[in-house]
Amino acid sequence: MDKKGKIYIVLTIIALLGIVVFESTKPQALNWYPSYTKHHKIPFGTFILHEQLERLFSKHNIIDVERPPYEYLNSNDSITGTYLFINNQIGFDKAELDKLLDWTSKGNTLFIASETINKTLLDTINANNSVISSLNNFDNVYQFKLKNKALKKNDSYTFDKADFINYFNKVDTLNTSVISVVNNAADEDLQTTKDYINTIKHPFGNGHIILSTLPQAFTNYFLLTNPNQNYTAGLLSYIPASQPIYVDAYYKSGKTFYSSPMHVFLNTKELKWAYYIMLISVFIYVVFEGKRKQRAIPVIKPLKNQTLDFTRTIANMYYEKQNHYEIAQHKIQLFLDYIRTQLYLDTNVIDTSFVKKLADRTNNSVKDTQQLFKGIENINNKTTLTKNELEALNTRIESFKSNNSWKKTF
Known part of the structure; x- marks a missing residue:
């Protein structure tokens, strides 16, 4: 390099x-993702809630359920206690909701804290919900109050991280108890006259259903904002303390955090x-460094045509030995090969017809052609040849070939 x-x-x-x-x-920027899982210490995780549940209730009574409610209750039909659901959205199907209601009616408690409540469940308890208008609440500040006088340690509890708050605009006033209400006061000095119901308790068979539209009340952020922990404790006080509490870990938005093994690295x-x-x-x-490495490929020059050099070498050898006769024979054979390959005439029989055809094809006269072949015949009849005779033969052949009119087309 x-x-x-x-x-x-x-x-x-x-x-x-x-x-x-x-x-x-x-x-590090805060992660405001609505997780609601017990492992997360982010603002909207429930790590602190699970610690407090084990402190407020018996630790062995807190049971985390990571299976769907229908599957869990179907395989543990005899269990009793409270089934606690906390998430921003909980989507029960009909069979699952029927299973939960049937289990609740046997003297158990179904506690659901979710921004949206299942419509079928609301119809079952003769309730309905809506969204609080926030036209004048630009800071998204909401105040919550507990209705039970025994739990009123503070007049109100403030929460400022909700984009919207659902409330119950219809309840069964004969059977439903109001646990807490909310108003949309934007300033501590501004008191609104209307309170909206956001947490209720309704009897169902021999059990009870508790519904809250503020799941954020159970998150780390809410519990760490003094004195909001008193509000959460007031809601949890409606759970029977002597019975097991089955905390749902299946309907959690935070489960998507662990869908990839890269979560450990990236978090x-x-x-x-x-x-x-x-x-x-x-x-x-x-x-x-990752480029393909190999030995340099040498540049190989193409072979030269050595035919002419070879011919010259052989000719010089003959010339130096003064062997004029053999050189003349080679010259004659090359000339005859030239006639066969270039003029396409058979040289086996050299007669008058051959001489006439050759003269026509080479643009030479018949007389000159006859003299050339007569000279070749005289050389063939000799056994020795002088230098002058060899040069005269070469001159005649080259002169004859120079008149070849076929050279322009072949």
Whole structure:
């Protein structure tokens, strides 16, 4: 690698180290994803809630259920206690809801905290819900109050991270108890006159159904905002303390966090940057060192046509030995081959007809052609030849060939 390439690599490494230092010292942005899972310490996780459940209730009574409710109740039909659902959305199908209601009617408690409540469930308890208008509430500030006087440690509890709040605009006033209400006061000094029902308790068979439209009340962010933990504790006080609490872990939006094995890498800062540095290092290797290496292919010059040099060498050998007769014989044979290959005439029989055809094809006279072949015949009848006679033969043959009119077309 040349000097320039090494400089580029050093600059790249320095830039990467600078990025790592910058990212490691930069304050990490809060993740406001509505997870509602017990493992997450993000604002809308429920890590603190699960710690408090084990503190407020007996630890062995807290049971996490990671299976669908229908499947779990179908295989554990004799269990009793409270089934607790907390998520931004919970979508029961008909069979599952019927299973839950049948289990509740046997003296158990169904506790659901969700922004949207199943319409079939609302119809079952003769209730309906709607959304609080927030036309004048630009800061999304809502105040919540507990209706049970024994639980009123504070007049109101404020929550400022809700885009909207659902409430119950219709309830069965004869059978339904109101646990808490909400108003949309945008300022602490501004008191609204209307409260909206957001948590209710309704008897069902020998059991009870508790519905809340504020699942955020059970999240880390809400519980860490003093004195909001009193509001959450007030809602949980409606759960029978002596019975098991089955905490749903199936209907959780945060489950999507663990759908990929890369979650561990990308959600741990140190592992995430180790992964990124590995990818960048592989890229640098491919660019600078990953090229295909092989021995240099030598440049092979094409072979030269040595026919002319070979002919000259052989001719010089004959010439140096003064063997004029053999040179004349080679010259005659080459001339006859020329006639066969270039003029397409048979040279086995040299007679008057042959001489006439050859003269016509070469643009030579019949007389000159006859004299050329008469000279060739005289040489063939000799055993020795002088230098002058050899040169005279060569001159006649070359002169004869120079008049060849077929050279222009072949």
